[in-house]
Amino acid sequence: MSISTGILTINLDAIASNWRFLSKLAASSEVAAVIKANAYSVGAKTVAENLFQAGCRSFFVTTLEEAFDIKSVLPESAEIYILGGVRNGDENVFEREKFIPVIFSVEMLRRWKKYAYQQGARLKTAIKVDTGMSRFGIQFEEFIAELESSATNDINLVLYISHLACADDNAYSLNKQQKEKFESLNKKVKSIYPNVKSSLANSSGIFLGSEWQFDLVRPGAALYGINPHSNLANPLRPAINLRLPVLQIKTIEMQATVGYSATASVNSGSRLAVVAGGYADGIHRTLGEKPQGYCCGQLVEAIGRVSMDTTIFDVSSVNASDEMILESGIEVIGDCITLDDLTRKNKSLGYEVLTSMGSRYRRIYVRKQ
Numbered sequence: 001m002s003i004s005t006g007i008l009t010i011n012l013d014a015i016a017s018n019w020r021f022l023s024k025l026a027a028s029s030e031v032a033a034v035i036k037a038n039a040y041s042v043g044a045k046t047v048a049e050n051l052f053q054a055g056c057r058s059f060f061v062t063t064l065e066e067a068f069d070i071k072s073v074l075p076e077s078a079e080i081y082i083l084g085g086v087r088n089g090d091e092n093v094f095e096r097e098k099f100i101p102v103i104f105s106v107e108m109l110r111r112w113k114k115y116a117y118q119q120g121a122r123l124k125t126a127i128k129v130d131t132g133m134s135r136f137g138i139q140f141e142e143f144i145a146e147l148e149s150s151a152t153n154d155i156n157l158v159l160y161i162s163h164l165a166c167a168d169d170n171a172y173s174l175n176k177q178q179k180e181k182f183e184s185l186n187k188k189v190k191s192i193y194p195n196v197k198s199s200l201a202n203s204s205g206i207f208l209g210s211e212w213q214f215d216l217v218r219p220g221a222a223l224y225g226i227n228p229h230s231n232l233a234n235p236l237r238p239a240i241n242l243r244l245p246v247l248q249i250k251t252i253e254m255q256a257t258v259g260y261s262a263t264a265s266v267n268s269g270s271r272l273a274v275v276a277g278g279y280a281d282g283i284h285r286t287l288g289e290k291p292q293g294y295c296c297g298q299l300v301e302a303i304g305r306v307s308m309d310t311t312i313f314d315v316s317s318v319n320a321s322d323e324m325i326l327e328s329g330i331e332v333i334g335d336c337i338t339l340d341d342l343t344r345k346n347k348s349l350g351y352e353v354l355t356s357m358g359s360r361y362r363r364i365y366v367r368k369q
């Protein structure tokens with residue numbers, strides 16, 4: 001059967017090799033993998049299995065559903081952390097499945113402690129502390145007060161984390177401030193929970209230097225090849241390719257308008273290729289307002305409005321037969337147009353480009369050295 005949706009090809013070797021690269025860079029830390037949002041849309045199960053094989057043992061997701069998804073493919077020795085914490089009533093599920101909640105409020109911490117106490121179980125627990133991003137996280141002062149008031153052993157605190165707000169740019173002084181705040185916690189937390197690990201760095205944070213790496217680092221984006229630094233060359237391997245199949249080619253006989261609301265027009269003799277992939281597949285987000293691609297080795301541009309399922313490219317200038325174009329489709333992310341190129345051109349984020357990849361794209365996993 002031919003494929004009538006976009007084809008997202010994911011190179012598992014590139015993802016594993018990015019993980020190993022980060023392991024060298026953070027040589028004295030454990031390197032976890034953040035595979036929330038379906039591994040930034042490339043497929044959490046496959047990425048989890050692949051990274052476990054590469055040596056990764058700690059995996060972060062956001063929701064309970066995501067945790068179940070990857071648990072089905074991971075051996076017992078993998079630790080699954082849930083960044084969204086534990087909701088009221090889900091405590092028993094976490095205990096049964098050995099999911100580790102990343103607790104982000106005092107209320108949640110007290111509820112979880114109470115549950116652990118009632119069960120007589122020292123449940124593995126992670127805590128997120130806010131050191132300057134003001135997103136979720138226990139307030140720094142609250143955390144200290146909580147530690148001081150209840151130096152109990154009713155939970156097994158295995159990890160405490162914080163998150164950097166500006167890690168992709170080493171010029172920000174906030175990075176240093178956050179690091180110093182985080183460091184000041186270390187001694188206190190470790191005196192109560194000697195085996196606890198500390199973790200501050202996401203992908204970009206790893207590249208700020210070894211002082212930011214602490215006991216565990218939490219890369220997400222870098223695994224998939226997104227440049228961790230806005231102003232430096234990308235040291236990571238690209239891991240994805242997106243090709244949109246051409247569903248129909250038409251040569252226009254008389255000047256005509258193209259697409260909804262007739263926002264563009266073409267002259268007679270123009271050749272148009274209708275490709276599979278529209279706004280329902282996140283094309284606006286992934287490719288920007290003016291999608292470009294490579295067709296038989298030549299740069300082409302979309303014309304007219306993007307529809308829900310399709311986009312029209314002007315292929316008039318392509319020096320190839322209709323058959324050849326139908327055969328090759330249009331490559332919109334790959335060797336010729338990289339994720340970094342798209343991000344630059346559209347002033348968007350590699351994160352947004354990746355996580356907007358449509359759910360109906362056919363995902364194909366390859367291993368290419």
Ligand SMILES: *Cc1c(COP(=O)(O)O)cnc(C)c1O
Nearest residue numbers: 034163202203218219220221222
């Ligand atoms: C998403 C997330 C990460 C991964 O961030 P990247 O920038 O993709 O490396 C790390 N830590 C937390 C708490 C996150 O929410």
